[in-house]
Amino acid sequence: MVKKILxxxxxxxxxxxxxxxxxxxxxxxDRVLVDEKSGKELFTDLxxxxxxxFEDESxxxxxxxxxxxxxxxxxxxxxQFGAFGDPERLLKPNDQAWLKASGRDPHSRILxxxxxxxxxxxxxxxxxxxRNVKWYPVSEVSExxxxxxxxxxxxxxxxxxxxxxxxxxxxxxxxxxxLSQLQxxxxxxxxxxxxxxxxRKKVSRMKYLxxxxxxxxxxxxxxxxxxxFSREVYERTRKEVFDFNI
Amino acid sequence: MVKKILxxxxxxxxxxxxxxxxxxxxxxxDRVLVDEKSGKELFTDLxxxxxxxFEDESxxxxxxxxxxxxxxxxxxxxxQFGAFGDPERLLKPNDQAWLKASGRDPHSRILxxxxxxxxxxxxxxxxxxxRNVKWYPVSEVSExxxxxxxxxxxxxxxxxxxxxxxxxxxxxxxxxxxLSQLQxxxxxxxxxxxxxxxxRKKVSRMKYLxxxxxxxxxxxxxxxxxxxFSREVYERTRKEVFDFNI
DNA sequence: CTGTTAAGTGTTAAAAAAACACTTTGATTT
DNA sequence: AAATCAAAGTGTTTTTTTAACACTTAACAG
Numbered sequence: 001m002v003k004k005i006l007x008x009x010x011x012x013x014x015x016x017x018x019x020x021x022x023x024x025x026x027x028x029x030d031r032v033l034v035d036e037k038s039g040k041e042l043f044t045d046l047x048x049x050x051x052x053x054f055e056d057e058s059x060x061x062x063x064x065x066x067x068x069x070x071x072x073x074x075x076x077x078x079x080q081f082g083a084f085g086d087p088e089r090l091l092k093p094n095d096q097a098w099l100k101a102s103g104r105d106p107h108s109r110i111l112x113x114x115x116x117x118x119x120x121x122x123x124x125x126x127x128x129x130x131r132n133v134k135w136y137p138v139s140e141v142s143e144x145x146x147x148x149x150x151x152x153x154x155x156x157x158x159x160x161x162x163x164x165x166x167x168x169x170x171x172x173x174x175x176x177x178x179l180s181q182l183q184x185x186x187x188x189x190x191x192x193x194x195x196x197x198x199x200r201k202k203v204s205r206m207k208y209l210x211x212x213x214x215x216x217x218x219x220x221x222x223x224x225x226x227x228x229f230s231r232e233v234y235e236r237t238r239k240e241v242f243d244f245n246i
Numbered sequence: 247m248v249k250k251i252l253x254x255x256x257x258x259x260x261x262x263x264x265x266x267x268x269x270x271x272x273x274x275x276d277r278v279l280v281d282e283k284s285g286k287e288l289f290t291d292l293x294x295x296x297x298x299x300f301e302d303e304s305x306x307x308x309x310x311x312x313x314x315x316x317x318x319x320x321x322x323x324x325x326q327f328g329a330f331g332d333p334e335r336l337l338k339p340n341d342q343a344w345l346k347a348s349g350r351d352p353h354s355r356i357l358x359x360x361x362x363x364x365x366x367x368x369x370x371x372x373x374x375x376x377r378n379v380k381w382y383p384v385s386e387v388s389e390x391x392x393x394x395x396x397x398x399x400x401x402x403x404x405x406x407x408x409x410x411x412x413x414x415x416x417x418x419x420x421x422x423x424x425l426s427q428l429q430x431x432x433x434x435x436x437x438x439x440x441x442x443x444x445x446r447k448k449v450s451r452m453k454y455l456x457x458x459x460x461x462x463x464x465x466x467x468x469x470x471x472x473x474x475f476s477r478e479v480y481e482r483t484r485k486e487v488f489d490f491n492i
Numbered sequence: 493c494t495g496t497t498a499a500g501t502g503t504t505a506a507a508a509a510a511a512c513a514c515t516t517t518g519a520t521t522t
Numbered sequence: 523a524a525a526t527c528a529a530a531g532t533g534t535t536t537t538t539t540t541a542a543c544a545c546t547t548a549a550c551a552g
C-alpha cells in the first residue's frame with residue numbers, strides 16, 4: 001500500500017548532531033542536480049535532511065522516520081526547535097531549479113518544521129542508499145541550500161540553550177563515557193574552556209551521573225573511570241528551577 | 247484588492263498574555279456555533295486567537311497582524327514557541343461541527359504555528375468587532391477548543407522558561423513600574439514566592455533597570471519609586487551565560 | 493625500567509543565595 | 523492636628539557556589 005503524503009506545503013527538516021569526542025558534527029546531504037539531457041552535473045550543494053510528512057503521521061513521527069531511514073536508529077532524542085515559513089525561503093536560483101527538476105511548483109511556499117536530534121557519531125552507520133550523506137564539522141558549515149543555514153543556526157542555538165539547562169549532553173555520548181569526554185562535549189558545544197577540577201566538582205553533585213566499577217580500556221595512559229547517565233534518577237530528583245537571571 | 251490566503255493547511259495561533267499587577271491573563275475568543283435554520287446556539291466554547299496567513303506574509307507578520315487587529319498595538323513582543331500538527335488535533339465533535347459550518351473540510355489537517363505575546367493588560371482596549379474577546383486568568387483556563395489547551399500550556403511553559411533567563415518581564419509592565427510590581431510579576435508567572443530584600447538586591451545588580459526620579463501617585467501609602475527597562479543598556483551589557491546545570 | 497599521556501585530586505578567596513524584621517512615608521480617618 | 527493604615531524601603535549573617543590554581547598517579551609503549 002502506498003502511503004499518501006500529507007500535502008506539498010509542509011515538511012520536516014532534521015538537524016542531526018553527532019559528537020565524536022573531538023568536535024560537534026552535523027549530517028548533511030549532497031544535493032546534486034543533473035541536467036536531464038546532457039547528464040552533466042549542473043551544481044552540487046549541501047542540504048539538511050528533510051522530508052514530507054505522511055497523512056497519518058505526526059510531525060515528530062515524521063522526524064523519527066527520517067532519522068531511522070538514515071541511521072537505522074530508533075528512540076533517538078528529538079526536539080522541535082522552530083517552524084520556518086518565510087515567503088522568500090526557497091527563491092535562490094539553485095533552489096528554484098531544484099524544485100522544478102523534482103516536479104514541484106517552484107512558487108509554492110513550503111513550511112518546514114525543524115527538529116534537532118543528538119547521537120554519538122561512533123554508533124552510527126549511515127545507510128541512506130542512493131544519497132550522499134556525510135558528517136560535517138559544525139564549525140565548517142557555511143553555505144547550505146534553501147534557508148537551511150538559518151535552520152541550522154537556529155538548531156545550534158536551541159541545542160546550546162538546552163544543554164545549559166537540561167541534561168541532554170548524554171544523548172551525544174555512548175552509554176558509558178568518561179568525565180573528560182563529558183567535559184569536552186560541553187566545551188565543544190558551548191564553545192568555552194572549563195576547569196577540570198571545577199567541572200568534576202560540579203558534576204559530582206548530580207546524582208543521576210552514575211560512576212561505574214569499570215575503566216576505559218586500550219588507552220596508552222591512566223585509564224579513566226566510566227560513568228553512565230540514569231534517566232530514572234534524573235526524573236525522580238529533578239526539581240523546579242527558580243533561579244532567575246533577569 | 248483582496249489578499250490571497252496562503253492555503254488552508256497552515257495557520258497561526260497567538261497566545262496573548264497580559265499582566266494586571268495581580269495575575270497573569272490570557273486573551274480568549276468565545277466560539278459560538280449557531281444553527282443555520284433555527285438560529286439557536288448549538289454550543290459555545292473558548293479558543294485562542296488564531297488566523298490564516300496571507301500569501302506574501304511571513305509567519306511572524308501574520309501573528310503581528312492578528313495582534314494588531316485585536317488590540318491596535320504594534321511592535322509587541324512576539325515569540326514563536328512551537329508548531330502543532332498532530333493528525334488528531336481537530337477531531338473533537340465540536341471542532342468537526344465548527345469546521346463544517348465554516349466551510350472547511352473537516353478531514354483536512356491544519357498545522358498551527360504558535361506565537362506568544364506579552365502586554366500590560368491596562369494599556370489594551372480590545373477591539374475585535376463582532377467577536378467576543380476577553381481576558382481570562384491563566385489559572386482558570388481549563389478546557390479549550392481544538393488542541394488549544396496543549397498549545398496554551400506549551401506557551402506558558404515557554405514563557406516561564408524564557409522569563410527565567412531573559413529580561414522579558416518588562417514587556418508585561420507599563421513603561422514605568424515599581425519594584426514590587428516587578429516582583430509580583432515574577433511570583434505570578436513562575437508560581438513562587440520571593441523575598442523582598444533578596445529580590446531587590448538581585449535586581450539592583452542589573453544595570454538595565456533604570457531608577458527614575460519619579461514616584462507612584464495616588465496610592466494611600468508610601469509611594470514607590472518608579473523604574474524603567476533600558477533595552478540599550480541591556481544589549482550593550484548582555485554577556486554569554488556559561489552557567490550550566492546538567 | 494623509562495617516558496609519555498591523560499586521569500585524578502584539594503584549598504582558598506570571592507561572589508551569590510537564603511533567611512530574617514523593623515522603620516519610613518504619604519494618604520486617609522478621626 | 524493626631525492617629526491609623528498600607529506598602530515601601532533597608533542590612534546583616536550564614537551557607538552555598540564559583541573561580542583560580544599544580545602536582546601525583548596509573549597504564550601502556552618502547
